[in-house]
Amino acid sequence: MPSVLITGANRGIGLEFARQYTAAGWQVIAANRTxxxxxxxxxxxxxxxxxxxxxxxDKSAAAMAGRLGGRPIDVVIINAGISPDEDLPPEAITPEHWQKIMLTNTFAPLHLASLLEPNLRAGDGKVLAAISSLAASATLYKLPRQFAYRASKAALNQVLRNLSIDWRDWGCMTVALRPGRVQTRMSGFAGDLTPEQSVSGMREVIASLTPTTSGLHYGYDCQVVPW
Ligand SMILES: NC(=O)c1ccc[n+]([C@@H]2O[C@H](COP(=O)([O-])OP(=O)(O)OC[C@H]3O[C@@H](n4cnc5c(N)ncnc54)[C@H](OP(=O)(O)O)[C@@H]3O)[C@@H](O)[C@H]2O)c1
Structure with missing residues (x-):
């Protein structure tokens, strides 16, 4: 039975990943705060x-990794993320605001990936995915504000790109996933995609990843998102 670890699987996109993978016969490991x-x-x-x-x-991540031991995991999906106070103008952004978003959306994925490296090495899939955003694309994104969120997701993409290079020698493949605008709490349930539509597309991207396509940013529509 293939296995997948999903962070933030208690609601939204993460819950839908859990639903679709369990329905497909996978063992799901949910890493939930709530x-x-x-x-x-x-x-x-x-x-x-x-x-x-x-x-x-950090301690909860280390405790979870400790309890997992060397158990093989085929796919890790780092989905947990935040986007509070998206409308803050530059002069209202505080170090606390910046730090919270960067820690959650960028540092925590890198830290967790490093803790789960032995599990990924032991698995057959060797896929590390993280949920990024169109907001990370300097080329395509045209909306104002969201300073910290955009920076955090662009940096997350670089972390995944970096790991695709650093971990290439043992066959690890990484992907930053753009879910589209999805009907979840984060979007005020105002997206144009249902979680089902978004996640089935992203699962297809994960399933078709190859060493050649590793390290890139892919949309739920299976198209590469430019940096
Ligand atoms: N919805 C969209 O349109 C959209 C677009 C682009 C990217 N994304 C990305 O997609 C991912 C999932 O978002 P969503 O739309 O499903 O939003 P959501 O419904 O707000 O879910 C966010 C998830 O992240 C978890 N989370 C937040 N902070 C956490 C922390 N410190 N530790 C552990 N878990 C934490 C939440 O857990 P709690 O229940 O404990 O808060 C929840 O499970 C995020 O990375 C987001 O940036 C979403």
Whole structure:
């Protein structure tokens, strides 16, 4: 049975990843700060394990990695992310605001990836994916504000690119995924894609990743997103 670890699987895009992978017969390891709602947990069936994981707390990441031991994991999907106070103008941005977003969206994925390297090495899939955003694309994104969020997702893309080079020798493939604008709490449920549509596209990208396509930013529509 292939296995996937998903951060922030308790709601939104992460929950939909958990739904689709369990339905496809995968073992799902959920790394959640907030536990699943009981009805969601029940609907996911038996092949799911839930760990407490807070991206802002290094110790919770280390504790989870310790409990996983050397267990092989085929695919790691770093999905947990935040985008608070998107409308702040430059003069209102504080170090605290910047730090919280960068720690959650950029440092935590790198830290968790490093802790799970032995698990990825032991798995057959060797795929590290993280949920990025069109907001990371200097070429395509034209909307104002979102300073810290855009910087954090652009930096996340560089982390994944970097790991695709650093870990190429043992066959690890990485991908930054653009989910599109999805109907979740983050978008105020105002997106033009359902989680089902977005996640089925991103699962296709993950499934078709090759060493040649590793390290790039791909959309839910299976198209490369320019940097
Ligand atoms: N929705 C969109 O249109 C859109 C577009 C582009 C990119 N994205 C990206 O997609 C990813 C998922 O977002 P979503 O749309 O599904 O939003 P969401 O419904 O707000 O879900 C965010 C998830 O991240 C988790 N999370 C936040 N901070 C965390 C922390 N410190 N530790 C552990 N988990 C934490 C949340 O857990 P709690 O329940 O504990 O808060 C929740 O599970 C994010 O990385 C986001 O940037 C979304």
């Amino acid at each position: 536990p699943f709602a009981p009805k969601d947990f029940a609907s996911l069936g038996y092949d799911i394990v839930e760990f407490r994981y807070d991206a802002m707390d």
